[in-house]
Amino acid sequence: xxxxxxxxxxxxxxxxxxxxxxxxxxxxxxxxxxxxxxxxxxxxxxxxxxxxxxxxxxxxxxxxxxxxxxxxxxxxxxxxxxxxxxxxxxxxxxxxxxxxxxxxxxxxxxxxxxxxxxxxxxxxxxxxxxxxxxxxxxxxxxxxxxxxxxxxxxxxxxxxxxxxxxxxxxxxxxxxxxxxxxxxxxxxxxxxxxxxxxxxxxxxxxxxxxxxxxxxxxxxxxxxxxxxxxxxxxxxxxxxxxxxxxxxxxxxxxxxxxxxxxxxxxxxxxxxxxxxxxxxxxxxxxxxxxxxxxxxxxxxxxxxxxxxxxxxxxxxxxxxxxxxxxxxxxxxxxxxxxxxxxxxxxxxxxxxxxxxxxxxxxxxxxxxxxxxxxxxxxxxxxxxxxxxxxxxxxxxxxxxxxxxxxxxxxxxxxxx
Amino acid sequence: xxxxxxxxxxxxxxxxxxxxxxxxxxxxxxxxxxxxxxxxxxxxxxxxxxxxxxxxxxxxxxxxxxxxxxxxxxxxxxxxxxxxxxxxxxxxxxxxxxxxxxxxxxxxxxxxxxxxxxxxxxxxxxxxxxxxxxxxxxxxxxxxxxxxxxxxxxxxxxxxxxxxxxxxxxxxxxxxxxxxxxxxxxxxxxxxxxxxxxxxxxxxxxxxxxxxxxxxxxxxxxxxxxxxxxxxxxxxxxxxxxxxxxxxxxxxxxxxxxxxxxxxxxxxxxxxxxxxxxxxxxxxxxxxxxxxxxxxxxxxxxxxxxxxxxxxxxxxxxxxxxxxxxxxxxxxxxxxxxxxxxxxxxxxxxxxxxxxxxxxxxxxxxxxxxxxxxxxxxxxxxxxxxxxxxxxxxxxxxxxxxxxxxxxxxxxxxxx
Numbered sequence: 024x025x026x027x028x029x030x031x032x033x034x035x036x037x038x039x040x041x042x043x044x045x046x047x048x049x050x051x052x053x054x055x056x057x058x059x060x061x062x063x064x065x066x067x068x069x070x071x072x073x074x075x076x077x078x079x080x081x082x083x084x085x086x087x088x089x090x091x092x093x094x095x096x097x098x099x100x101x102x103x104x105x106x107x108x109x110x111x112x113x114x115x116x117x118x119x120x121x122x123x124x125x126x127x128x129x130x131x132x133x134x135x136x137x138x139x140x141x142x143x144x145x146x147x148x149x150x151x152x153x154x155x156x157x158x159x160x161x162x163x164x165x166x167x168x169x170x171x172x173x174x175x176x177x178x179x180x181x182x183x184x185x186x187x188x189x190x191x192x193x194x195x196x197x198x199x200x201x202x203x204x205x206x207x208x209x210x211x212x213x214x215x216x217x218x219x220x221x222x223x224x225x226x227x228x229x230x231x232x233x234x235x236x237x238x239x240x241x242x243x244x245x246x247x248x249x250x251x252x253x254x255x256x257x258x259x260x261x262x263x264x265x266x267x268x269x270x271x272x273x274x275x276x277x278x279x280x281x282x283x284x285x286x287x288x289x290x291x292x293x294x295x296x297x298x299x300x301x302x303x304x305x306x307x308x309x310x311x312x313x314x315x316x317x318x319x320x321x322x323x324x325x326x327x328x329x330x331x332x333x334x335x336x337x338x339x340x341x342x343x344x345x346x347x348x349x350x351x352x353x354x355x356x357x358x359x360x361x362x363x364x365x366x367x368x369x370x371x372x373x374x375x376x377x378x379x380x381x382x383x384x385x386x387x388x389x390x391x392x393x394x395x396x397x398x399x400x401x402x403x404x405x406x407x408x409x410x411x412x413x414x415x416x417x418x419x420x421x422x423x424x425x426x427x428x429x430x431x432x433x434x435x436x437x438x439x
Numbered sequence: 440x441x442x443x444x445x446x447x448x449x450x451x452x453x454x455x456x457x458x459x460x461x462x463x464x465x466x467x468x469x470x471x472x473x474x475x476x477x478x479x480x481x482x483x484x485x486x487x488x489x490x491x492x493x494x495x496x497x498x499x500x501x502x503x504x505x506x507x508x509x510x511x512x513x514x515x516x517x518x519x520x521x522x523x524x525x526x527x528x529x530x531x532x533x534x535x536x537x538x539x540x541x542x543x544x545x546x547x548x549x550x551x552x553x554x555x556x557x558x559x560x561x562x563x564x565x566x567x568x569x570x571x572x573x574x575x576x577x578x579x580x581x582x583x584x585x586x587x588x589x590x591x592x593x594x595x596x597x598x599x600x601x602x603x604x605x606x607x608x609x610x611x612x613x614x615x616x617x618x619x620x621x622x623x624x625x626x627x628x629x630x631x632x633x634x635x636x637x638x639x640x641x642x643x644x645x646x647x648x649x650x651x652x653x654x655x656x657x658x659x660x661x662x663x664x665x666x667x668x669x670x671x672x673x674x675x676x677x678x679x680x681x682x683x684x685x686x687x688x689x690x691x692x693x694x695x696x697x698x699x700x701x702x703x704x705x706x707x708x709x710x711x712x713x714x715x716x717x718x719x720x721x722x723x724x725x726x727x728x729x730x731x732x733x734x735x736x737x738x739x740x741x742x743x744x745x746x747x748x749x750x751x752x753x754x755x756x757x758x759x760x761x762x763x764x765x766x767x768x769x770x771x772x773x774x775x776x777x778x779x780x781x782x783x784x785x786x787x788x789x790x791x792x793x794x795x796x797x798x799x800x801x802x803x804x805x806x807x808x809x810x811x812x813x814x815x816x817x818x819x820x821x822x823x824x825x826x827x828x829x830x831x832x833x834x835x836x837x838x839x840x841x842x843x844x845x846x847x848x849x850x851x852x853x854x855x
Contacts, residue, residue: 111581164578165527171614177605179613180592189593197595197620198587200613 029061036061036097040246043295044090045222048229049244056216056244060099069094070215070243072104072155072206075133080140081267082329083251083260086295087219088144090248094217095146102151102213103141105134108159109205140270143333158212159205170204173237174230179203182226203227207234210243217244223259251295254280256288274330278342279425281326286311286318293325301328349425359429361417366435371412374399381430383422390422398423445477452477452513456662459502459711461638464645465660472632472660476515485510486631486659488520488571488622491549496556497683498745499667499676502711503635504560506664510633517566518629519557521550524575525621556686559749574628575621586620589653590646595619598642619643623650626659633660639675667711670696672704690746690758695841697742698762702727702734709741717744765841775845777833782851787828790815797846799838806838814839 036057041047060066071091073084080088095101110130134154141147179200180189188195203226210218210231218228225247232242250259253266260267268280284292293301293308304324310316323343331339364380366372372380375390378399384390393399394409400421401413413432420428452473457463476482487507489500496504511517526546550570557563595616596605604611619642626634626647634644641663648658666675669682676683684696700708709717709724720740726732739759747755780796782788788796791806794815800806809815810825816837817829829848836844 108581111584159580162580164575164580164583165524167580167583168527168614168617171617172612174613176592176596176601176611176613176616177608185592192593195592196588197590197592197616198584200592200616201584201587204613 029058032061033057039093039097040090042093043086043248043297044246045249046225046247047244048247049217049232049242052242053217053244053246067094067099067216068102068151068214069099070102070104070210070213070218071220072106072109072209072218073137074106074110075130075137076110077262078133078136079262079269079271080137081260081262081269082292082296083221083253083267085144085270086248086251087221088141089296090219090246091150092145095150100151101145102153102215103145103147104209104213105137105152105154106206106209107131107134107154108156109202136271143270153213155205155209155212158208162208167201167204170208170234171201173234174204176200203230204234207231211235211238211240214240215243216241217246219246219248221250222247223250249295252288252291254284254288256285268329270333274334274338274342275345275425277330277333278326278339278346281329282322282346284322286322289318289322289325293321296329304328349427359419359427361429361431363431363433366415366432368435370434371414372432374401374406374411374413375409377413377430377432378420378422381420381428383420383426383428393422445474448477449473455509455513456506458509459664459713460506460662461665462641462663463660464663465648465658468658469633469660469662483510483515483632484518484567484630485515486518486520486626486629486634487636488522488525488625488634489553490522490526491546491553492526493678494549494552495678495683495685495687496553497676497678497685498708498712499637499669499683501560501686502664502667503637504557505712506635506662507566508561511562511566517561518631519561519563519566519568520625520629521553521568521570522622522625523547523550523570524572525618552687559686569629571621571625571628574624578624583617583620586624586650587617589650590620592616619646620650623647627651627654627656630656631659632657633662635662635664637666638663639666665711668704668707670700670704672701684745686749690750690754691761691841693746693749694742694755694758694762697745698738700738702738705734705738705741709737712745720744765843775835775843777845777847779847779849782831782848784851786850787830788848790817790822790827790829791825793829793846793848794836794838797836797844799836799842799844809838 033054037054047053056067069091071087073080091101091103107127107130110133111127138147138152180186182203185195185199206227207230209215211234215231215235218231220228225245228243228245228247232245235242252258253260253264254268255264255266258264258266262269268277270277272280281289281292290308290311293304297304304321307316307321307324311318311321326346327339327343330342334342362381364372364377374394375387378384378390378393379387384393390399391409394406397405397407399406400419401411402419403421415432415434417429417431420430449470453470463469472483485507487503489496507517507519523543523546526549527543554563554568596602598619601611601615622643623646625631627650631647631651634647636644641661644659644661644663648661651658668674669676669680670684671680671682674680674682678685684693686693688696697705697708706724706727709720713720720737723732723737723740727734727737742762743755743759746758750758778797780788780793790810791803794800794806794809795803800809806815807825810822813821813823815822816835817827818835819837831848831850833845833847836846
């Protein structure tokens, strides 16, 4: 590659790589390695580690996953590291409490579903997929101890979350101190040139630079991305906080949850999730930023594209139609199948039992709560009596805003 | 064993075991286990761990070694644990700085000499001698991490030395936090009923009680002994501080160093080192405590008994005679053999070279320093000129207070 062309290409790659990122540490190292790669040297080894501590990935994870995809498109080596060993420790980063350790079976199951979900974004076949149990299960205790000699207690306690917990007198178990060492050692084993992460991983990823130096390696560059807030618009997106949009969720859920975001939160999602592929929407985005445009129309477009990203174009169209019908117009899904429910020996069935049988509620107590909230309808009429009983006939049941069922109630015994 | 007899025997064992100790933690556990053992149950498993970080044991180590011997005499199981794994970490207990880790070869050599030296006190053949590398080398990283989950950072930082270093802003490497966990895990593996140690080990030995509980074991009792001060009468005895009396040292050294102790330090030594075997001297000790008696006579007796303990009775007599002659009376050893030294081609030899050849000094620079200090004599006369040369003849050379040689200087070339 010639000098001028090489420089342009370097600049182009840097721009794509830095889009949407909040902070780059080790820019000199990154420029040097990129130039080397463009001059025919080895491509960059780009690490993204995830902890398989929950079974599902959500939109928050996809921010850095898309960035990893960008590196893959640029010809570098994407390393998707599944921290199956680390998940068994539990990462306390950014948490106020010790995260419980997971058993190995749960970790393995989670890791499997992760890969299926990641395949929607990353070309997994051409990526380096690794599990850190591969080397951590073999690490002698002596080497572990030596690893831990390369960093001081005082500096680890400087990490925001540790500092706050220590100052507040909240217990920090010593094993939590070991987590960032394992994460750093992963970078040593993988010989990472760059690591991707959220801004809450700043400390750990920087520490890895020093541990790499201690092991005689050039330190990795660190590329940090803002954290996606949850659907509540306040906390970091997290399944355990109940504010997540999972990428495995049905198209209707993804669409509906997106539509219920506040306008401000919605624009933040667009900014973080666009990742160089929704250029056409940027003018509309800019107009909204200036107080113009129609946020509702834009939100519909964002919801449609998110569903399309994970489920394809047809699912996106269906989800949009579903949303219009059910949520906006207060109508019912027109393709609702009729379901048979046998009545009791007295020729009737209680409402709460019926809602449960139809799967519209998780439990009778949820059914009772929805009735009390006035959120249950029979044939379009609100029900206020939880002891209401129904006889034979066809009824349209509704629980909450979007759960419907058409039930044919018939006298007991199996149907002929 | 019948009730009344059992109670008397329990009391007798407790008294022997507690003699000279400073603190017993877990007295209830100890009484219960002793009673169980006396009733025909398993004997107590009594752990004493040492770090083979220096090649030689000194008197400071013998305080707890003798106590281990007492347990052995009472029919219990003495466990002499050589912390060969831990020595490779380096124990920072009571230190102001991180102790350097040792290489495995040095650790193995030290462990070998330890056992030879311990045999002077403990019946090693009937003791359980263990190395913690046996289980630590096999410990999976995951189990190590789990081990470290059983104690908090804040509580480890409460340990005096860590607290002081942390407050003073002196670096503490994270691997130093792992040391007490390994020591505690040793107690788990060894199923220790009691652990012996110096008062500086209080924190670690107590922590082992909690770790044992976490592993579902009854916690060990902890029996702490005062630390022996060094010959300087101030600091804890330690080879690296140059204030130690090594139990491997020649009888004359042990005797002479003991005689040079201050009277107060000497009495402290007696109290800690008597260990139920020097009862006959206690009245004299008590008289000295009241300001009466002759400290010098008592000191001679202590010196003699210390040499006897490690080298036998005859060595003790010789060391006493040597001390009287050389140190007190300023005389020369009367059994000094004559040694031949060939002169140079000019029929002479330089004084510094001669002192070195005779092994009276470690180096010419030491020889030069001793001459400058007026500490070198030829035939009883002090020499002040380091360039002094000697011709043929027989001379008595003296360097320092106690190094003598009789040399026959003869013209060059091998003797016929």
